Amino acid sequence: MKKLLKPLVLALLMVVLSCSDKDCEDIDCFTPPFIFTFDIQDKESGENLFENGTYTEDQIEVVNKSDGSERAYQFIGGEINFLRIPSIGWETEIAEVVIKLDGQEAFTLFVDVERLTENCCNFSKYNETRIDNADYEYDQQREIYRIYLEQ
Template sequence: MKKTLQLLVLALVLISQSCEDDDCGDISCFTEPTPFEFELVDKTTGENLFTNNTFDPSDLKVIDRADDRAVEFAFISENDYNIIGVYTIGWQTETVQYAFQIGSEPLFELFVDGERLNINCCSYTEYNEIRIENAEFQLDEQRGIYKILVE
């Protein structure tokens, strides 16, 4: 009986330790998805089109092409920064195609295929494909901002 009890206790200890190995325990690492930020600039002069008042931020629209719903975005005007930020992409595995417009005039489209991963208790987003369509652009890799060149 004593040996059976010892074997039972040993089995319970081994089972509980194997369950703990599957748990992330104290490991907690989380990386936010990379934001998508855009600056609209005159293709010839390089001037920001909001700063020089060519465009009015209140006319800006971002539309989800899948269902024509409005997409949440931020317009950052502080210190004449004047960029568009989309911070909702990459929090989950998804493919999006967004149309950016001033009034009813199309500016460009953004296509993103992103996958939210959790490996070794660390979550992050891996972008399989990012495309900017219907506009010329330059990526400022230091700042992570896409400069959309508008004629």
């Protein structure tokens, strides 16, 4: 009986380990990271600073604070005029991103994020998010940060 127990346990262990990779095959679960979206407004009037002509799309710079390298961003013009940073949260990182308008630092976005996998699902866990050097509020319903700048 003891001779049978050892091979049986070994076989059972092999079955469990071989199934663990296949357990996720039938699960379609992927959660992309949050896209940081900013509505940049005049602090006094509440007007969008792109809509009122204070700034133009070509005056936007988005750079990593640590080394000054460019950070991917999108500008959605037209009637919306939002700045979006979709490149944060795809990997574990501490991101300090400086947003410059017309060569001047407007504000800094700080994000401490972990990219995790749990129960076959990938997701981002945000440990800390803050905006420095500007007043702001977060519109949870629209998932937009309103940044208030003095002109």
